[in-house]
Amino acid sequence: MDLKKLHNAVPFLMSILGIYVLSLGIISLILGRQLLESISFFQLHGGGTASVFIGLFMVMLGGGLKARARVSWYFAVFLILLSLFSIFIRFKRFSLIYFDITAASANILMLFLLLKYRKEYIFPSRMTYLPVEGKIALAALSTAVIYGVAGTLLLGNQFNPPVHDFYTAVYYTFMVLTTLGMGDILPVTTTSRLFTVSVALLGIASVVGSITTFLGPLLQQRMTKVVNVMETMEFTGFGDHSIVCGYTPLCSEFLKSLRSRNIPVVIVVRDLEVATALKNEGYIVYREFADNIEALRKVGLKKAKDVYICSPDDSYNLLIALTVQKFKKQENLNFKVTVIVNSSRNADKFEDFCDEIIDVSHVLNDYMSKSKRELSHIDE
Template identity: 30%
Template sequence: LRLRYNISILSSAGLVLLWLLRSEFTNHSERHRWSYAEVIAVLSIIFALAYGIGGAYLLRAEFSGIETWADAVYFTVVTYSTLGYGDMLPQSTNAKWFAISMVSVGIGSFVTALTVLLGPLIENRLKGVFAVVSKFQKSVDHIVVCGYTKVTESIVDELRTRQVPFLIIDGREDFVVHLKNSGLDVLQGDPTERAVLEQANLSSAAAVIAATDSDATNTLVALTARALREAGEQHKFRIIVRIEDEENIAKVESIGVDEIISPSTLGGRLMAQRAVGAAESVDHD
């Protein structure tokens, strides 16, 4: 009887709390208005904590080790987190039934809250990935650019100017979020993995550009792309690789890529040519 009385008190307190927070459901003028599900999720956590703390304190005489509100909070957190140190134990049947009810209430409340609060985040991320993959599964003659770097920025500018569809693959989450917010089509993943290149529909692409800052990574991308191209007769895409170290050029040529470009080498030679041309022009004058 005492247990039912205590539970009824806690339930009544929960209803009062819901009534006091009713404005969260009806106030449309706030800049950020919580959804019904978010409010219920937060209130379920508050109710679970209040139920455990209040019940443990009211039944403190029937527990070993619970004497103060701090003890009740400690017992509730330890019970809900399933740590179970064993320093506070129920000593009566009512206390045991209350501990069992705490587990039921806690599991239900926290699972509901996690589902409501984290579910939309996961769902939105999956939708974004599926949207990009779905778009390029239907694309033909697009360009797949692997790795987002300073060189990639120039590549993107040129492709945009020529109005050529392209997809960037990068494994860094922060870069992917930034690029998506900038309006670019980006697929998060490791471009050296065949499955990721297949998601980018490389088989129907016009070319793949390995443009990371690492010669080793670019070489692995080229090897994976070549294996994918050789696997199907319809795969005609070109493989273009960025190599910075001139000593690696001959090695990459041997794996059968279509073109190797060294931005640093080209830039250095171009500047030298311009300098020599300027000097010859001065001498001629």
């Protein structure tokens, strides 16, 4: 099989490897429980528990590798090295020699493929753009879990029944962090009770904060979609209205004049702050990219009388003009398209797509020249 064809199969192979490593981890834990007298705590969890988590992360990593994210590539290499280390820890201890040799060979093959095609993984990961609040929330939650598990194991004899194993410590920590409190494990000393209170307080702060941080943006996106649907229903009755694509403060007075003449105006902008400010001024605003033809359809482009393109970016204005002109020809419409050009050198690019071009720098130059002539007449 050509190795080049393997590149597209890397995400799938990583997921298969993850399932295999996960299965070995579960089997190692089951066997390890039966061999507790002959193996150490480190061998049990380093060879068994670690493999379970490594396998889970490998399975979940397939999507990132499919998107060729650079961060996913680094993470995949790191997981493979951890997997090899975990295999080394349990080697000859769990009677899984042949399975471990197979796992080690598969890990080495996957590492070879990742290194061979490392230049293909060049795209940034979405996780890279996690906001600061999200990173703080993740750090706080992780710290709370580590603090709870470590403290529970350290104070194991001060609970009833005593807590001496990792899984019970994790169980107790999450019961306290989530404030569920089943009551099957009780702190019986002052120190353990104060520790439990501190974990509960951390749980309220970190868990609730994390939920708010991660669910807040999702809820906001859903609400934005709902608002857009409601506004789209409002546009259905529009006709002979004006559509303004993009916004710049230069056209604020023009918008006021349209409103004073009772001309219906719909402004299509993407920026949340600009959209909010315009809504507060009483304008009808649709939050979407103005070069999206579906968005323009929703605001009634077929029934529009005029389209004004006036974002501060000429390249974006050109994309909007191309989109509008293409739709205009396809539907055989006759609305007027006007564009505000921010740089004179770009004015000629709009000649084939717009009915009227307003060159801001040219208008400003004419105004300055006129003012200069008037001042000269006054001086004379």
